[in-house]
Amino acid sequence: MKKQIVFKTPLGFMEIGERNGFVTHANFVDGETPVSDNDSTLLLLEAKRQMLLFFEGKLTAFDLPLIFEEGTPFQQKVWQTLQTIPYGETRSYQDIARLVGNEKACRAVGGANNKNPIAIIVPCHRVIGANGKMVGYGGGIDRKIYLLALERIMTMQGVQS
Known part of the structure; x- marks a missing residue:
């Protein structure tokens, strides 16, 4: 049974979900959202703590x-590759495409980033456009800028420590 916090x-x-001892999703929830941890598992409480x-x-x-x-x-290969990007660093869509074995698949990498079910934990926010340009983020560009600033990453958009 799937549980969430x-x-x-x-x-x-933010909502984080778990099934059978694995985190299945982490995403931002816009609008009126009741805070809830009534049915939380130890894993969900730990995920919340880490977040x-x-x-x-x-x-x-x-x-x-x-x-x-x-x-x-x-x-899934893209999402696994995103997990190798260290905190405080970025990669371009082309870098990720190259790492998954298809240098020309930049748009497909962007599409995979947009569908990333486990935001922040699988750090798709660390993927930026060519020449450091800030492009796309499923949670919104403002959130991406905040996350990159939190990690003290500089980009052409002026995100600085």
């Missing part, structure tokens, strides 16, 4: 079991 972050409400530490600048790497319940094999 909803809690407030500096970027709005809040991340937002406080006290956590640079998540240590949570993840599972991708959806997505094509290509998308």
Whole structure:
């Protein structure tokens, strides 16, 4: 059975879901969202704890079991590759395309990023456009800018420490 927790972050409400001992999703929830941890598992409480530490600048790497319940094999490969981008660093869409074995698949990498079911923990916010341009983020560009600033990443858009 799938369980979830909803809690407030500096970027709005976040929902994290779990099934069978694996985090299945983490995403921002816009609008009126009740904070809820009534049915939370130990894993969900730990995921919430780690996420809040991340937002406080006290956590640079998540240590949570993840599972991708959806997505094509290509998308899942992209999501696995995103997990190798270190805190405080970025990669371009072309870099990720190259790492997954198809240098010309930049748009497909962008599409996979947009469908990333486990935001922040699978750090799609660390993928930027060519020449450092800030492009696309499923949670919104403002959230991406905030996350990159939190990690003190500089881009052409002026995000600085």
